[in-house]
Amino acid sequence: MNYWLIKSEPKKYPFSQMKADRRTFWDGVRNYQARNNMQAMKKGDYCLFYHSNEGKEIVGLCTVVKEAYQDPTTTDDKWVAVDVAYKSTLKHPVTLEMMKLSTALASMAMIKQSRLSVSPVTTAEFELIMKMGGNK
DNA sequence: GCCAACGTTGGC
């Protein structure tokens, strides 16, 4: 079981949309590091859903339901997509500010490398975020 | 809206 953090701009695809859709395909990633992370995703892995630009907070949780496959938005076989399903919404969003203030979270991959759209999350980080978010 | 960080591209 691995944990990940996926980013989306609320303008492009907000978590409320994810919840309404129940399931969506995560595509359009054009960054090798993010791509490599997506290829490492396994069915059942958890993904934290982060709102970049607006909100700047982790708002909810998804699960991987389909592992990496050819990105349907391009014919270039370098790029992949995964399918994720809505799992739950955090009672209290965990903001970027909170993560920076937490010594345990300040070293997260997404903070150190803010431009990476798909980044790994450790078990300890994941559990702490769930705790801060008011979810078990 | 600006700018820093960083990835990619292309000329040499």
Next chain:
DNA sequence: GCCAACGTTGGC
């Protein structure tokens, strides 16, 4: 293969 120029992302 190096590095300058450029584009994109995301925090502020």
